[in-house]
Amino acid sequence: MSVRRLLLALTFFVILSSSAFALQPPAGQSEFVPVDSVPVADQLPAAPLLVTAYSFVWLAATVYLWSIWRRLNKVEDEMKALAQKAPRR
Amino acid sequence: MRRVFGPLAALTGLMFVGAPFMVARAPYESSMGLVQKIFYFHVPSWFAMFTAIGVCGVASLIHLFRNSPRADRIAEAAGEVAVLFGLMGLVTGPLWGRKAWGVWWIWDAKLTIALLLEMTFISGILVRKYGGPGSDKLAAAVGIFGLAVVPFVYEAVNIWRTIHPLTSVVPTLPATMGGPFWFCTAAYMLLLVVLLMMRVNLGKRQAALDELYLAYED
Numbered sequence: 430m431s432v433r434r435l436l437l438a439l440t441f442f443v444i445l446s447s448s449a450f451a452l453q454p455p456a457g458q459s460e461f462v463p464v465d466s467v468p469v470a471d472q473l474p475a476a477p478l479l480v481t482a483y484s485f486v487w488l489a490a491t492v493y494l495w496s497i498w499r500r501l502n503k504v505e506d507e508m509k510a511l512a513q514k515a516p517r518r
Numbered sequence: 519m520r521r522v523f524g525p526l527a528a529l530t531g532l533m534f535v536g537a538p539f540m541v542a543r544a545p546y547e548s549s550m551g552l553v554q555k556i557f558y559f560h561v562p563s564w565f566a567m568f569t570a571i572g573v574c575g576v577a578s579l580i581h582l583f584r585n586s587p588r589a590d591r592i593a594e595a596a597g598e599v600a601v602l603f604g605l606m607g608l609v610t611g612p613l614w615g616r617k618a619w620g621v622w623w624i625w626d627a628k629l630t631i632a633l634l635l636e637m638t639f640i641s642g643i644l645v646r647k648y649g650g651p652g653s654d655k656l657a658a659a660v661g662i663f664g665l666a667v668v669p670f671v672y673e674a675v676n677i678w679r680t681i682h683p684l685t686s687v688v689p690t691l692p693a694t695m696g697g698p699f700w701f702c703t704a705a706y707m708l709l710l711v712v713l714l715m716m717r718v719n720l721g722k723r724q725a726a727l728d729e730l731y732l733a734y735e736d
Contacts, residue, residue: 473617475553482556482610483538486563489609490534490709493602497716504723511730 519715527712533705540698547695553617558698560610561688562706564632567603568668570596570710571639575665578658587725590654593661595717597642599710600664604636619681627678631671638664 537558547554574596580589611629612622623629642660645653670677675684691699 475551475617478553478613478617479555482559482613485609485613486559486606487534489602489606490713493599493713494716497713497720501716501720501723504720504727508723508727508730511727511734515734 523712523715526708526715530705530708530712533701533708537698537702537705540701544698545692545694550618553614556610556614558702560607560614561699562703563603563606563610564671565703566706566710567600567607567635568672569707570600570603570714571635571661571664571668573714574600574639574661578661578665582655582658582662590658591718591721591725592714593658594646594654594721595714597639597657597661597664598717599713601636601639601643602713603706603710604632604639608633608636624681626680626682628671628674628680628682631667631674635664635667635671638667 541555541558544555544558546552547557574593577589577593577596580586581593611632615624616622638660642657642664645657645660649656672685674680675682688699
């Protein structure tokens with residue numbers, strides 16, 4: 430009878446102690462490992478990326494508009510030059 | 519057409535000035551935060567590119583089978599404008615990805631096919647510039663090929679495994695995000711129309727100049 434009680438007590442002890450071990454907090458950091466760069470999540474603020482994206486859209490549209498305007502002016506200048514030449518022939 | 523152009527251009531400018539205010543008022547996305555707001559410029563630029571490619575492809579088909587100089591001018595203009603919007607998408611995307619994914623670029627299906635599509639239309643411009651006689655027909659073929667690639671770019675995220683957001687993102691946008699998104703999309707579409715009108719006009723003037731040269735030589 431006493432052996433059975435002892436075994437029961439031991440079983441409960443093992444079960445309870447294992448759950449107590451399982452609920453232990455993770456071990457504290459024992460050493461610091463240096464890395465070459467800051468982790469990505471910490472190093473990049475989003476605002477400059479957002480501003481760059483919007484600025485690029487404006488810049489690209491403006492440059493393209495300017496290129497059309499420049500090409501159109503060139504064509505008009507050539508047409509004028511040709512029109513001036515034509516009557517002299 | 520000229521009467522419409524001025525108000526249309528002014529409206530486009532106003533919408534592009536107003537767009538950042540709309541975007542600023544949009545809520546933050548839960549996992550990506552502030553950087554997700556690039557979405558409001560990134561996706562509309564691809565929508566505008568696909569529309570420009572649609573115009574280019576249809577005009578190319580007409581030119582290829584009916585030999586229409588007017589359709590050729592529209593195809594040339596739309597192809598050039600498609601490259602501009604594609605460039606906007608290819609620049610704004612990596613700016614978003616750098617923060618959201620931790621890298622500027624990934625060679626996954628969506629991004630790779632999108633880059634190839636951009637290169638296809640750049641090749642169309644190069645063919646027209648350096649291809650010599652008959653290059654307009656070659657460029658038309660490139661335009662049709664480009665149009666055929668568009669569904670693959672759009673559906674790539676649903677066909678292949680990729681970290682790019684799925685196409686289901688846009689239809690399921692809540693109203694607070696959908697409002698600014700569709701406003702920006704409308705601004706891009708107006709910009710597309712304005713640029714197309716200007717570029718087609720340039721092509722028309724260039725054709726007139728060529729005719730003048732021919733008449734002068736005769």
